[in-house]
Amino acid sequence: MxxxxxxxxxxxxxxxxxxxxxxxxxxxxxxxxxxxxxxxxxxxxxxxxxxxxxxxxxxxxxxxxxxxxxxxxxxxxxxxxxxxxxxxxxxxxxxxxxxxxxxxxxxxxxxxxxxxxxxxxxxxxxxxxxxxxxxxxxxxxxxxxxxxxxxxxxxxxxxxxxxxxxxxxxxxxxxxxxxxxxxxxxxxxxxxxxxxxxxxxxxxxxxxxxxxxxxxxxxxxxxxxxxxxxxxxxxxxxxxxxxxxxxxxxxxxxxxxxxxxxxxxxxxxxxxxxxxxxxxxxxxxxxxxxxxxxxxxxxxxxxxxxxxxxxxxxxxxxxxxxxxxxxxxxxxSGLIDLERGMRAEADQKTALTALYRNRKAVLGLVGGRCSKTGVVQFPRSEISVAQNDRAVGTQEDYPLADRRARIVTHTADNLTYTPEPPDYYGMIEFDGGGRMVTEFADVEAADVDVGKPMRMMFRIKAFDERRGFRKYFWKAVPDYLAPSGQ
Amino acid sequence: MASGIRDKVAILGMGCARFGERWQDDAEHLMVEAFQECLADAAIDVTQIDAAWLSVGFDAMNIGPSGIPLAMALRLPNVAVTKVENYCASGTEAFRGAVYAVASGACDIALAMGVEKLKDTGYGGLPVRSRGTMFDMVGVTGSAPGNFAQVASAYRAKHGVSREDLKRAMAHVSVKSHANGAKNPKAHLRKPISEEQAINAPMIAEPLGLYDCCGVSDGAACAIVTTPDIAHGLGKHALVTVKALALSVSNGWELQGMGWDGSYFHTTRIAARAAYHEAGIRNPRQEISLMEVHDCFSITELVTMEDLGISAEGNAVRDVLDGLFDADGAIPCQIDGGLKCFGHPIGASGLRMIYENYLQLLGRAGDRQRSTPPAYGLSHNLGGMPNQNVSAVAIVGLL
Incomplete structure (x- = not known):
């Protein structure tokens, strides 16, 4: 049935x-x-x-x-x-x-x-x-x-x-x-x-x-x-x-x-x-x-x-x-054009060849796991990041999108261009290994602190207005599944 | 076993342009200004230069590619010019190239020039730039303050420091550098500030306020180096020689591996150890009496005191507030104003730091001269961001 x-x-x-x-x-x-x-x-x-x-x-x-x-x-x-x-x-x-x-x-x-x-x-x-x-x-x-x-x-x-x-x-x-x-x-x-x-x-x-x-x-x-x-x-x-x-x-x-x-x-x-x-x-x-x-x-x-x-x-x-x-x-919604300053002029062109090569990492947030040492990393690389075993060619796909993470470092950046300043971002570390620096979305100042639990969401990273393209990537949001979460 | 660089190379002369918003000047003017001073100090002719290294941080603007702009600006005698870029540590990288060339015997006299023309962007702060196709898809295009501000968050969490206490220590770092910069005629920012001003300044990237950030400047600095023997032969008596040159580059462990907690600079610790070993320094807190460190942000200077082994881990806040690094403290840091107030023309900064140490060692630092000339001058030149960077430590001293 x-x-x-x-x-x-x-x-x-x-x-x-x-x-x-x-x-x-x-x-x-x-x-x-x-x-x-x-x-x-x-x-x-x-x-x-x-x-x-x-x-x-x-x-x-x-x-x-x-x-x-x-x-x-x-x-x-x-x-x-x-x-x-x-x-x-x-x-x-x-x-x-x-x-x-x-x-x-x-x-x-x-x-x-x-x-x-x-x-x-x-x-x-x-x-x-x-x-x-x-x-x-x-x-x-x-x-x-x-x-x-x-x-x-x-x-x-x-x-x-x-x-x-x-x-x-x-x-x-x-x-x-x-x-x-x-x-x-x-x-x-x-x-x-x-x-x-x-x-x-x-x-x-x-x-x-x-x-x-x-x-x-x-x-x-x-x-x-x-x-x-x-x-x-x-x-x-x-x-x-x-x-x-x-x-x-x-x-x-x-x-x-x-x-x-x-x-x-x-x-x-x-x-x-x-x-x-x-x-x-x-x-x-x-x-x-x-x-x-x-x-x-x-x-x-x-x-x-x-x-x-x-x-x-x-x-x-x-x-x-x-x-x-x-x-x-x-x-x-793109219905009013606020003065965004020169930092917003940075070219957001995507190399489509590079996006295709790295589509699992970029669109799927798939990292790598060393089959020899078990070390998890993002993105995957030819040689493992493990300090004590630089194993070559041992990486296997390791999806990170559904792993909970915790904040390691953070800031709220008023200088860089973002449509909703300040730009919150920092380093996060996933349960089970792997870390990355990424933007935080849907956050208030009180949500951001070392050790706070986060989860990943698929978001637009930036718009390439000249070419009508948009970049997608993953951002961290406060852990909405946490018992005390939002 | 490598024998190291200690005392194999002497500084024949140095020069440094006035740093600042040099609206009227191109990179060419800045390089010539620094070079004229340097050449006069070295007391040689331009035709005696065998090779040159040129450092520039921002490639796409400024002078464009290759070593040609240096050769043209100085009308060098068609010698080799190598252009180097290693983020904000580029200046020390150029110095390293020239020093190693002399030490190898490949040339007798070499020039290291660092230059940056930043104030053609149209906006404040460092220019926005690509870091390569992959980074542009998965990295955060944050500002430099945003990248370094994160160290403060991790340092606080690790050492249990309140935001207020850290802000106060960071303010002390900047107040000290402003007081020093006020005495330096070549400095970009020459106005003293109060602790209150620093603490209450507009927020740039939490918790870094305006006065926690260094000046973004136009400028150039350079050095002419040779062997001690040649220097003596040219009539130089008091010689400043290179005691150590160490460079450590992140291999991705901080960014991608597990274990780095974000509160310190892994590479600085490695570079510092290597430099102390090369220079024969066993107890840096006792033996180092003058430092120029990469104070791109107040928090960077603060944690660098620990990474250099000057302050015990977790003690930098106390040492800073105790005035240890003030101009009249035991180990003055940024006595020329530092990146904070002398300014930060990226490609020139590493050479500017060595320039100050060189002047202090020779007793030529004018109003800001230490009454007791230091035994060593340490410079620490950092590029990139806390999780991925290039850290250079150079130690110079009298022969």
């Missing part, structure tokens, strides 16, 4: 306070006041759909053998590369074998749900498929979308074995209903009147998909225990449930107050949250909307085991820092 075997999520730590957005833009667009409540997840400057996808995948794969994963799918409408497979970067970050399929799924807010259907339908024969959906959504300053959107990622591992949930039926409708669009050469969405989108789009296509999937499953609306539908406009999920005859108690929280709407990732985020608490036999109905509608009906097979080594949606949501500086959000 095949089905969902693991799930995970990632939510960036910063939460933009909607009141702060309104305080800055309400003079221009007073109507935003109705949305100026709660908070939304906001990516840091060094996070994008790829980095968040990698983190959600790591959350999903905690305790899971990655060796037999056959495919990585990445669904998003905010992928950083138009021609360089983004799922392929996630594959490298996860240090998966090269003999694995990768696929970007994009073009619609429905991409996440569509990818999941594809994974569930295809995995029975191919082996485990990692389906990740991730969005870092940009919106024009002062727009409703800026209030509504959120940045986050979810990952669902589908495969053979004893599933947590299995697919009972799916149903898809494709209709070129353009409530909004974003052409390939534009930064922002162009949206039509929301009342029309609600009445003629959501309230017609979603119920049709719900009816279709229930019919295929030979079930009734009363059989739905959890109705999982994002709400990019207020109350639309409840209206659809009502129109379909699904009980209001079954309607899942679309997380608009705490997370925001994370586009293609939202259905998977909500599903990951539901799976964490779902009980056997419960039926989950997942809706993905966008130029039509996808509906997935899942039946829970067993309760998800307790996993101390992952956070899940609620765990990530509680790892938060309120951000009240709207300008910071604009700067992190």
């Amino acid at each position: 095949s089905g969902i075997v693991a799930f995970g999520a990632y939510v960036p730590r910063l939460r933009l306070q909607r009141q702060a957005v309104f305080a800055a833009t309400g003079w221009f667009n007073p109507a935003l006041k109705t949305l100026a409540k709660g908070e939304r997840a906001m990516a840091r400057w060094d996070e994008d759909a790829v980095t968040m996808a990698a983190e959600a995948a790591r959350d999903c794969l905690a305790g899971v053998d990655r060796g037999d994963i056959t495919k990585v799918m990445l669904a998003s409408t905010s992928l950083p590369f138009a021609d360089r497979q983004n799922a392929g970067i996630v594959k490298e970050a996860l240090n998966l074998a090269d003999a694995v399929g990768t696929m970007d799924v994009t073009g619609s807010q429905r991409a996440g749900a569509s990818a999941l259907i594809d994974a569930l339908q295809g995995s029975a024969t191919s082996g485990p498929v990692l389906c990740v959906a991730s969005e870092r959504r940009r919106a024009r300053p002062g727009s409703e979308a800026e209030m509504i959107n959120g940045d986050a990622a979810a990952a669902i591992l589908v495969g053979p074995g004893e599933p947590l949930a299995r697919l009972v039926a799916s149903y898809s409708i494709a209709v070129d209903f353009i409530d909004h669009f974003r052409s390939a050469d534009k930064d922002f969405d162009y949206a039509w009147e929301s009342r029309w989108a609600r009445e003629e789009g959501y309230l017609k296509h979603a119920p049709a998909a719900v009816r279709g999937v229930l019919e295929r499953a030979e079930l009734t609306p009363a059989d739905v225990d959890r109705f999982i539908m994002p709400a990019p406009m207020r109350g639309v999920h409840e209206a659809v449930a009502k129109a379909c005859g699904i009980a209001s108690e079954a309607v899942a929280d679309p997380l608009e107050a705490t997370l925001g709407d994370c586009g293609a990732a939202q259905p998977l985020l909500m599903l990951a949250r539901a799976l964490a608490v779902a009980k056997p036999k419960e039926r989950l109905l997942v809706i993905g909307f966008g130029q039509g509608c996808d509906a997935l009906l899942l039946e829970v097979a067993r309760t998800a085991p307790a996993t101390p080594d992952k956070l899940g949606v609620d765990g990530w949501l509680s790892r938060r820092k309120a951000e009240t500086n709207y300008i910071k959000h604009l700067f992190f």
